[in-house]
Amino acid sequence: MTLYDFLSGAVACGFFVCGLFFLRFWRRTRDQLFLAFALAFGLLGAGQSILALANIPTEERGSLYLMRLAAFALILIAILRKNRSASA
DSSP states (O other), rough: HHHHHHHHHHHHHHHHHHHHHHHHHHHHOOOOOOOHHHHHHHOOOHHHHHHHHHHOOGGGGGGHHHHHHHHHHHHHHHHHHHHHHHHO
């Protein structure tokens, strides 16, 4: 186990903890923005976990970046929906 593996696991754990944090707020308020953030952080944590556990060569990590893209797109769409509903 290298330091990179350890830190990669710590980052994945941080993503999952952030996801649980937003999930708790969603359960309290039922605001869809919090649910989107929880799902996005879950996706980021899953992608980081796969990187930490799978030993995928650098050249073949392109598909994992699609998970990150999906997470950030989810956040962006949720923010746009929240702003559009607030202005209406």
